[in-house]
Amino acid sequence: MNITKPLRQVALAAALLTAASCASTTATAADTSAAVKPAKVATAATPELPGASLYQLGTVLTDDSDHRFTLRDLTGTPVLVTMFYGDCHAACPIIIETVKRTVAALGGGGPLRVVLVSLDPQHDTPASLSMLARKHELDPARFRLAVAADDGATRTLAAALNIKYRKLANGEINHTTRLVLLDAAGVTRAASTRLDVNPDPEFVKHIASVIKE
Helix, strand or coil, X not given: CCCCHHHHHHHHHHXXXXXXXXXXXXXXXXXXXXXXXXCCCCCCCCCCCCCCEHHHHCCCEEECCCCEXXXXXXXXXXXXXXXXXXXXXXXXXXXXXXXXXXXXXXXXXXXXEEEEEECCCCCCCHHHHHHHHHHCCCCCCCEEEEEECCHHHHHHHHHHCCCCEEXXXXXXXXXXXXXXXXXXXXXXXXXXXXXXXXXXXXHHHHHHHHHHC
């Protein structure tokens, strides 16, 4: 379940290189060659981030309240992040329910924040994500459903999270299931690929440990 430091650094380095390359993207799951704006250089007012921090990506997201933000805006609190899409009627509802039950298993989750990012920026909008959040009764104080500006930014973030996906001709999206725990500095500390509405007990333990830090 724990991701080793070398693997995290390789995945993040690949995503950052992708963001800077401005190469064109393809429709394969492993391709992460679309460009995003590089993260801003840290200043006195912007603390330095660890080399393995996903917050260096600087991917701009728009949430279900129509507010723009980056993961870096959540610096200082642990974050549980995963990806899904609104029209999914198979794995994605299970993913959402798993996240809800995982938070519940933590006794509310304390400072933990949850971000669910869409894999389908062509169809998911802040308005549709807001409807989905209400449908699943997600607490807006803890949960944010969000979407990136385009496929390039989406694929870059997916690559950094080690989530693979590809779009099918019928509009469906095949994707891996992966819940990723980031610490207060945006470093991946644990992940779960379990597709089950019941929380992964080992993953819950890792989250609880990071919350206590």
